[in-house]
Amino acid sequence: MPLKIAVIIPCYNEEVAIAQTVNEFSAALPDAKIYVYDNNSKDRTIDVARAAGAIVRSERQQGKGNVIRRMLADVDADVYVLTDGDATYDAGAARTMIDMLVNEGLDMVVGSRKHTSELAYRSGHQFGNKMLTTLLARLFGNSFKDILSGYRIFSRRFAKSFPALTTGFEIETEMSVHSLELKMPVSEHETLYRERPDGSVSKLSTYRDGWRILRTMITLYRIERPMLFFGILAGLLMLLSIVLALPLAVTYFETGLVPRLPTAVLVTGLTILSGLCMFSGLILDTVVHGRREVRRLAYLSYRSAHQE
Template structure:
């Protein structure tokens, strides 16, 4: 469960509680993105509270927790018990029960290791398998069997958060959601069932507004405009291409080359799925109003132009033959329009009186040829890139 968080002190704990209530055994990974309010402190406080509760339970406790120290530790050293629980046994029956996990960290050990985490799979928790990592994060096992982790992404932007999450977390199913309580988490079990039954690679959960005050008019218009543009250029029409509520397969996540830094990440995710011919679908879920004190981080015009620029950038990188082919035909067309008069005049007088116009005509013709060749070469490069992505996808694909 990937929760992006930037200045969400009024809502982040509520989102954690809501997710934990509907998916009690999920791994909830909160990615703080340089919050300037108390969001990070609140999540850290919740982790510390859960870790202290584990300490109170003693050796008979049913969960295990770890937290990083401020000073470097040796590779094999485990934090002390008084520093938020070092070693608590997990009941074997509980460890063998099936669980939905949205992530299991897998990073190599090194001499500057500060963090320790258990190896969690969708079917079991193995507290004996300790995987050290140097990632700036804290984590604890919750009483209901799930895990709560806090990561820090220093590069600003939602795209950077998703890139970090996809790189650091290892799971069979990933759920992406914002930390603002606007998305209906009660809908998750139904969405996950739909996702698994249809063996999807991405499920886009479109926002069904329950009242007109939820969306600003500029946001709604921009969303429709950008969704329509993406549908024209890349195929399938998503009703809400900019939704931040999505479910992904492991194969999708591990083959996705995240490039975006900001809110344009949703556009990149959608276009990637369409260009790779992955199994995608879209369903609607209620979209609620923000609570008092919480505000949107999306800037209507600035982020709208960024998303539009991302669409055109993806056109060049994903469909170069279309772009360069269009420019090539355009150059030839202008060259022919300009050259008709010169050609007709030459037939009548056997002379060329307007050499500058002739040079422009010939130049545009040459540019058209160059653009056509460039488009074909770029198409071959992109085709090879798509094949490599497909192989990466197949290496991680399995039936859920």
């Protein structure tokens, strides 16, 4: 039985580029359904996308994460092709990436970007991507070369088991962590990344969205690795309490007195907080382990494209 392929395109104010995006993916994947989810565009994005032959739907909650959550919930397919509506990604690579997904039994293939000009992928964005990708690898182990790529191929079991809790551009980071934590088979494929068509404007704010992505990584680390997160916090609190307690101990052994009572109270409080952090980490680690088992079972309840 042939695979059901869905191209899902979140977009906001992409009147200039959406027709080109839809046409290119329709030509590259003639057997696929093209879905465009509009996110409160104030231009003619909806009309242009519909005229190009796409199935157009809307999501009123603003933010890329909100749109992707709605897409993955609504659209039923065996293979999902996620791309942006700005005509920057190479539609010709989609078939190769789908073949990788199916033939190698993968759950996600990320299109790592190879830019064709400096205007296509600004140096500031490249630096931020490398920094965040390196940090993700440090926090969660082996990672990808391009965690912020918006060009991805999913299996059904990835799409239907992915909670999509974030609301904005940090959604790609959540996808990467989700696959790493459940130890899914994933891969990357280098794809060309082009300059936007004239008149199309990037919605990504380098500093604001970069901070949101960094904050999401730290939050996911706290949620997914509570023993390490709270263990580090407990160690820092204990180290601080020891540093403050040493002069008190020296004075006590020399004079038998504790003249700096507030410092002694602070040391006691820091020691108690350190212990509470350690026990919190232990308890939450048990909770996370059980939750990860449930997520893994939910993920395995769907067949992969390789098994169709």
